[in-house]
Amino acid sequence: MAIVSKSVPVPPLVPVKRALLSVFDKTGLIDFAKALAERGVELVSTGGSYKALKDAGLAVMDISEVTGFPEIMDGRVKTLHPAVHGGLLSIRDDADHQAAMSEHGITGIDLFCGNLYPFEDVVAKGADYATGVENIDIGGPAMTRAAAKNHAYVTVVTDPADYDLVIDELDKNNGRSPIELRKKLALKAFARTAAYDAAVSNWLADQLDEATPAYRAVGGKLAEVMRYGENPHQSAGFYKTGEVRPGVATAKQIQGKTLSYNNINDTDAAFELVSEFDPARTAAVAIIKHANPCGVAEGKTLKDAYELALRCDPVSAFGGIVALNQKLDAAAAEEIVKIFTEVIIAPDADDAAREIIAAKKNLRLLLTGGLADPRAKGLFVKSVAGGLLVQNRDNGVVDDLDLKVVTKRAPTAQELSDLKFAFRVAKHVKSNAIVYAKDGATVGVGAGQMSRVDSARIAARKALDATETAGLSEALTKGCVVASDAFFPFADGLLSAAEAGATAVIQPGGSMRDDEVIAAADEAGLAMVLTGMRHFRH
Numbered sequence: 001m002a003i004v005s006k007s008v009p010v011p012p013l014v015p016v017k018r019a020l021l022s023v024f025d026k027t028g029l030i031d032f033a034k035a036l037a038e039r040g041v042e043l044v045s046t047g048g049s050y051k052a053l054k055d056a057g058l059a060v061m062d063i064s065e066v067t068g069f070p071e072i073m074d075g076r077v078k079t080l081h082p083a084v085h086g087g088l089l090s091i092r093d094d095a096d097h098q099a100a101m102s103e104h105g106i107t108g109i110d111l112f113c114g115n116l117y118p119f120e121d122v123v124a125k126g127a128d129y130a131t132g133v134e135n136i137d138i139g140g141p142a143m144t145r146a147a148a149k150n151h152a153y154v155t156v157v158t159d160p161a162d163y164d165l166v167i168d169e170l171d172k173n174n175g176r177s178p179i180e181l182r183k184k185l186a187l188k189a190f191a192r193t194a195a196y197d198a199a200v201s202n203w204l205a206d207q208l209d210e211a212t213p214a215y216r217a218v219g220g221k222l223a224e225v226m227r228y229g230e231n232p233h234q235s236a237g238f239y240k241t242g243e244v245r246p247g248v249a250t251a252k253q254i255q256g257k258t259l260s261y262n263n264i265n266d267t268d269a270a271f272e273l274v275s276e277f278d279p280a281r282t283a284a285v286a287i288i289k290h291a292n293p294c295g296v297a298e299g300k301t302l303k304d305a306y307e308l309a310l311r312c313d314p315v316s317a318f319g320g321i322v323a324l325n326q327k328l329d330a331a332a333a334e335e336i337v338k339i340f341t342e343v344i345i346a347p348d349a350d351d352a353a354r355e356i357i358a359a360k361k362n363l364r365l366l367l368t369g370g371l372a373d374p375r376a377k378g379l380f381v382k383s384v385a386g387g388l389l390v391q392n393r394d395n396g397v398v399d400d401l402d403l404k405v406v407t408k409r410a411p412t413a414q415e416l417s418d419l420k421f422a423f424r425v426a427k428h429v430k431s432n433a434i435v436y437a438k439d440g441a442t443v444g445v446g447a448g449q450m451s452r453v454d455s456a457r458i459a460a461r462k463a464l465d466a467t468e469t470a471g472l473s474e475a476l477t478k479g480c481v482v483a484s485d486a487f488f489p490f491a492d493g494l495l496s497a498a499e500a501g502a503t504a505v506i507q508p509g510g511s512m513r514d515d516e517v518i519a520a521a522d523e524a525g526l527a528m529v530l531t532g533m534r535h536f537r538h
């Protein structure tokens with residue numbers, strides 16, 4: 001049975017007489033407290049916050065005067081007391097609650113200002129288990145939730161960014177807090193504690209290697225309200241989880257318009273892909289459209305790699321996202337700005353490159369400070385109607401796999417290098433994925449088809465278009481290799497690749513008809529390597 005509510009009318013405006021301030025992040029605290037004090041609000045505060053206020057010359061009461069109890073156990077217990085929670089939770093217009101307050105000497109707290117121990121920051125920096133646990137705030141969320149529940153009477157302020165708004169509202173309403181503000185701040189407070197607990201539970205799941213805990217909470221902080229979502233009739237926001245993975249969420253935007261929903265999605269796909277390439281070994285560039293690569297290439301320089309990536313599908317690359325695995329230099333920047341590009345993302349950019357990009361006002365330049373570790377663990381969450389699908393990030397890397405040659409002919413050294421390159425790219429192509437590659441560059445990408453043979457045909461057709469556009473006399477697919485993200489269920493897809501000119505194949509294997517597929521490869525003179533790992537991506 002549900003808890004029955006006391007049907008007391010909610011006052012539209014409530015005077016703020018007493019405020020409790022208990023903040024870890026002391027940004028703006030003094031000014032806010034001063035402003036409250038100037039408006040006749042009595043200040044109560046905890047340990048470090050109290051000291052900061054006192055040192056600033058403010059009249060403030062220590063929380064232990066309210067609780068009649070000292071702060072104990074290294075601060076684990078300082079505000080967990082009926083005098084605090086009664087003051088936050090009492091229904092001011094209820095006679096029983098009033099009687100309890102008088103009986104126990106409890107004074108109402110009309111405003112709670114609090115922010116929590118920096119658990120998310122501490123664990124993001126790799127804190128050990130004991131440090132992580134010690135940074136789980138208990139008293140803060142308890143007070144935040146109590147104040148938020150009692151928003152009929154209490155104003156709960158959890159974000160220094162709201163201090164000015166609260167003072168403005170008090171001023172507009174003669175020192176009283178309006179219900180619209182109290183409701184809005186209560187929503188924010190509950191979302192804050194929920195995101196905090198999501199971070200704690202996900203960290204614990206990670207520590208305990210628990211991939212499927214009984215409940216999975218996902219939390220994030222609003223970083224940007226987009227003009228719209230995937231389409232103009234959809235509203236959307238970008239929430240950051242606090243994960244410190246170099247990429248679109250953590251990058252610094254140097255210039256250009258704000259990113260749209262689709263830009264963020266595509267930029268993420270681009271940077272995750274290019275992060276597969278070790279910058280100490282090679283320069284690499286990926287050009288992305290609709291979250292699929294329309295060209296990826298390695299090169300001695302970023303300029304070489306960009307030109308080869310662009311050659312793969314110059315038509316689709318128009319309006320694309322370009323990701324680079326090394327510091328952007330002027331030579332590459334000059335090439336990139338020759339066609340309309342939405343976003344460039346790279347670990348860094350030198351001054352000359354920045355200057356070239358600056359001439360294109362709308363072009364966004366994002367710098368990440370490093371590459372994402374393709375082997376790192378992480379959560380991947382997707383929503384379906386009525387549920388969340390949660391899995392580990394696909395952190396399989398072809399270099400770590402035990403590759404098996406199953407055909408009579410083994411790949412040559414050049415073919416093997418291209419096979420690995422193509423499989424690395426295929427991991428980032430929507431299924432069914434077929435990638436043709438030659439000399440460290442894609443020459444045709446078939447993405448997102450319902451049949452593998454269609455993906456193979458599309459990749460071949462795109463390679464023919466690219467051959468024509470580049471004015472080459474020999475098809476780009478001649479002597480290329482082919483990667484498939486999943487096994488070939490029949491020999492047809494493989495034969496289609498052989499017809500296009502492929503000489504070597506990389507695929508996971510594992511089909512009921514592997515023998516048939518291997519025999520067909522032998523008959524066509526192909527070399528085939530099985531990875532034992534599938535890279536579906538949807």
Ligand SMILES: NC(=O)c1ncn([C@@H]2O[C@H](COP(=O)(O)O)[C@@H](O)[C@H]2O)c1NC=O
Pocket residue numbers: 022023024025045046047048049050075076077078079080114115116117136137138139140141
């Ligand atoms: N245990 C408690 O009773 C308690 N009450 C408040 N805190 C937290 O202590 C911090 C403020 O402490 P101080 O004012 O001493 O710097 C805030 O982040 C607040 O959320 C507590 N700490 C942890 O749970």
